[in-house]
Amino acid sequence: MTDPIRIPDDLKPVDGRFGSGPSKVRPEGVDALARVSRTLLGTSHRQQAVKRQVARLRNGIGEFFSLPEGYEVVISNGGTSAFWETATFGLIRDKAQFAEFGEFGAKFAKAVADAPFLAEPTVHRAPGGSAAYLSAEPGVDAYASVHNETSTGVAVPVKRVAGADPGALLLTDATSGGGSLDVDLTETDVYYLAPQKAFGSDGGLWIALMSPAAIERAHEIKASGRYIPQFLDLVTAVEQSRLDQTYNTPALATVFLAAEQIDWMNAQGGLGWATKRSAESAAAIYGWADRSDVASPFVTDPALRSQAVATIDFVEGVDAATIAKVLRANGIVDTEPYRKLGRNQLRVALYPTVDPADVEALTRCIDFVVSRL
Numbered sequence: 461m462t463d464p465i466r467i468p469d470d471l472k473p474v475d476g477r478f479g480s481g482p483s484k485v486r487p488e489g490v491d492a493l494a495r496v497s498r499t500l501l502g503t504s505h506r507q508q509a510v511k512r513q514v515a516r517l518r519n520g521i522g523e524f525f526s527l528p529e530g531y532e533v534v535i536s537n538g539g540t541s542a543f544w545e546t547a548t549f550g551l552i553r554d555k556a557q558f559a560e561f562g563e564f565g566a567k568f569a570k571a572v573a574d575a576p577f578l579a580e581p582t583v584h585r586a587p588g589g590s591a592a593y594l595s596a597e598p599g600v601d602a603y604a605s606v607h608n609e610t611s612t613g614v615a616v617p618v619k620r621v622a623g624a625d626p627g628a629l630l631l632t633d634a635t636s637g638g639g640s641l642d643v644d645l646t647e648t649d650v651y652y653l654a655p656q657k658a659f660g661s662d663g664g665l666w667i668a669l670m671s672p673a674a675i676e677r678a679h680e681i682k683a684s685g686r687y688i689p690q691f692l693d694l695v696t697a698v699e700q701s702r703l704d705q706t707y708n709t710p711a712l713a714t715v716f717l718a719a720e721q722i723d724w725m726n727a728q729g730g731l732g733w734a735t736k737r738s739a740e741s742a743a744a745i746y747g748w749a750d751r752s753d754v755a756s757p758f759v760t761d762p763a764l765r766s767q768a769v770a771t772i773d774f775v776e777g778v779d780a781a782t783i784a785k786v787l788r789a790n791g792i793v794d795t796e797p798y799r800k801l802g803r804n805q806l807r808v809a810l811y812p813t814v815d816p817a818d819v820e821a822l823t824r825c826i827d828f829v830v831s832r833l
């Protein structure tokens with residue numbers, strides 16, 4: 461047996477969490493949670509103390525994304541996966557079109573394709589590492605794309621579909637892109653995410669920033685008499701959110717950690733600060749990969765390379781799974797790639813919570829491990 465590889469402490473990042481979701485949670489947030497452990501945790505979500513936290517989260521997210529006039533922050537339970545079902549029942553009138561270039565985009569497209577009350581959606585597909593795009597199509601009432609495809613590390617701009625039917629909605633999955641990538645919310649109708657990615661909280665919630673047109677669509681579909689499971693009723697979610705509560709019991713720790721994190725991000729300088737920090741981390745890791753003899757960015761088109769999640773391929777003979785394993789044994793965790801992509805690569809979150817200096821340290825650790833393999 462060979463000796464385990466020990467990475468010297470002075471090479472290591474201060475914080476070794478590089479997971480793309482769940483992602484690094486700031487210790488300061490957890491400390492703040494501990495301070496309210498006797499006053500908030502274990503108390504009713506219909507009372508003021510908890511409603512204040514929901515309000516703090518809704519207002520903080522609105523401020524962070526410069527919520528346009530008339531848009532609303534809607535929150536409910538079940539994470540982004542629950543939002544896909546909610547949108548399937550409550551936002552698509554008949555026919556949707558998808559841009560699908562990875563596993564997450566594919567899941568929403570499948571939910572809609574499986575719904576017996578909706579028309580067969582149009583799906584524009586592109587292989588992992590590239591991007592697919594939406595294009596105007598008569599009869600499509602909802603378009604959907606991801607902002608950042610977490611499974612591949614490809615990011616695309618958020619832009620309305622030129623020539624789309626009047627009133628057609630655009631739904632943007634910003635679960636991992638939101639907070640790391642720039643966005644102008646007037647370019648989309650629903651910008652939805654979950655707080656366990658860039659917003660360094662725990663999972664279990666979905667948060668949707670909805671335009672007036674999207675809210676109106678939800679009411680229109682509900683009024684049509686379509687069967688909608690109560691838990692997935694978007695109109696209920698809108699109404700509950702306006703009262704700073706959720707339809708059913710939320711995870712209070714998740715709400716609190718998300719509110720704490722968003723306040724911190726706003727205090728640092730909001731979306732402008734956050735995207736700049738992610739860009740610094742991206743420059744560090746892609747720059748290193750470009751210079752490396754053994755590593756290279758998986759996404760070949762630099763314009764598509766995500767500054768939220770980086771995917772780095774390794775040459776044959778350098779086993780990325782072994783690198784990830786050695787890193788993990790040294791306390792540097794969750795650099796494994798998205799399993800289904802099946803590539804010899806590492807995946808690294810570049811969310812604003814992650815310190816760019818830690819991403820640089822990570823690259824030095826990888827070099828060290830490769831030199832010892």
Ligand SMILES: *Cc1c(COP(=O)(O)O)cnc(C)c1O
Pocket residue numbers: 481538539540541542564606608609610633634635636637654657663664665
């Ligand atoms: C993580 C992720 C999801 C799934 O989020 P859940 O809250 O776990 O359901 C959906 N879309 C994207 C782009 C993601 O990164």
